[in-house]
Amino acid sequence: xxxxxxxxxxxxxxxxxxxxxxxxxxxxxxxxxxxxxxxxxxxxxxxxxxxxxxxxxxxxxxxxxxxxxxxxxxxxxxxxxxxxxxxxxxxxxxxxxxxxxxxxxxxxxxxxxxxxxxxxxxxxxxxxxxxxxxxxxxxxxxxxxxxxxxxxxxxxxxxxxxxxxxxxxxxxxxxxxxxxxxx
Amino acid sequence: xxxxxxxxxxxxxxxxxxxxxxxxxxxxxxxxxxxxxxxxxxxxxxxxxxxxxxxxxxxxxxxxxxxxxxxxxxxxxxxxxxxxxxxxxxxxxxxxxxxxxxxxxxxxxxxxxxxxxxxxxxxxxxxxxxxxxxxxxxxxxxxxxxxxxxxxxxxxxxxxxxxxxxxxxxxxxxxxxx
Numbered sequence: 001x002x003x004x005x006x007x008x009x010x011x012x013x014x015x016x017x018x019x020x021x022x023x024x025x026x027x028x029x030x031x032x033x034x035x036x037x038x039x040x041x042x043x044x045x046x047x048x049x050x051x052x053x054x055x056x057x058x059x060x061x062x063x064x065x066x067x068x069x070x071x072x073x074x075x076x077x078x079x080x081x082x083x084x085x086x087x088x089x090x091x092x093x094x095x096x097x098x099x100x101x102x103x104x105x106x107x108x109x110x111x112x113x114x115x116x117x118x119x120x121x122x123x124x125x126x127x128x129x130x131x132x133x134x135x136x137x138x139x140x141x142x143x144x145x146x147x148x149x150x151x152x153x154x155x156x157x158x159x160x161x162x163x164x165x166x167x168x169x170x171x172x173x174x175x176x177x178x179x180x181x182x183x
Numbered sequence: 184x185x186x187x188x189x190x191x192x193x194x195x196x197x198x199x200x201x202x203x204x205x206x207x208x209x210x211x212x213x214x215x216x217x218x219x220x221x222x223x224x225x226x227x228x229x230x231x232x233x234x235x236x237x238x239x240x241x242x243x244x245x246x247x248x249x250x251x252x253x254x255x256x257x258x259x260x261x262x263x264x265x266x267x268x269x270x271x272x273x274x275x276x277x278x279x280x281x282x283x284x285x286x287x288x289x290x291x292x293x294x295x296x297x298x299x300x301x302x303x304x305x306x307x308x309x310x311x312x313x314x315x316x317x318x319x320x321x322x323x324x325x326x327x328x329x330x331x332x333x334x335x336x337x338x339x340x341x342x343x344x345x346x347x348x349x350x351x352x353x354x355x356x357x358x359x360x361x
Binding site for chain 1 (some may be wrong): 193194195199200203204205206208209213214216217218220221223304317320321323324327
């Protein structure tokens, strides 16, 4: 897995990671402070629900702590952590299918919008949250967080072709929702 | 005026997606919740440590004395307590690791009492368990959210301690016969 677009290539604190691997909880807290906003953003957009995103972020960091000793730095820590987050969301979703589908799709998302961006992203966030789940997952991973199709397919446990089709579908639905003409 | 009078084209979908912030601050209380679950409370960790230490005591000392009296009964508390050890969440806790290493050391001493053929079988079983443990640990590193892998990982700890139990029992029988 490469470095997805948007991932900060310069901010991989190897010494802190090493300390956390050795069981240093304070070092792990530093990692949490640095990486949790990206993980939470990812979880929030994948689930579309704030409470679920909090749970998934919590579970992701707990899983990361448990597995950290086996992290061999073949990939970047951030990449490894984001992969954990995606799998945590998917695992939780499998257990709570009804809750996710019944929930109000846009709930918990207002804080996402960038206030400096003339109000537009909020509509976009809501449109994303209202997408069918499969299309939303691919759009979030590929369209927002810069995963390649291969990486997204691996993370989601689906075929690369399915991933591409879902992205196409998501873009079409989003364009229609926002009144844009998709080229 | 000129700028506002000219209606600019709306940003494309890609442009809009690119403007979205990737980072969203989680609620402030989230880390304390995580930390609370990662930090074993003193009430919990101490008894576990003492339980493992008690297992050591039973395996190394008490059993040698007690078995000569309680001839014919199953090896008592050591394995029973040892089975609880893998249940706690911090297998890399240095206290736990130290206690487990001591327990293994006691097991090694008992192993020496067995005949060579049995010893080879046991060593080979232990190697299989440890290899399984290592394989599962690696799998967990790439898929840490898997509950199945986590369960399997924990079960290898149980298997290892069960093996210790069997050796202790077998050694007890040998001791009581002699």
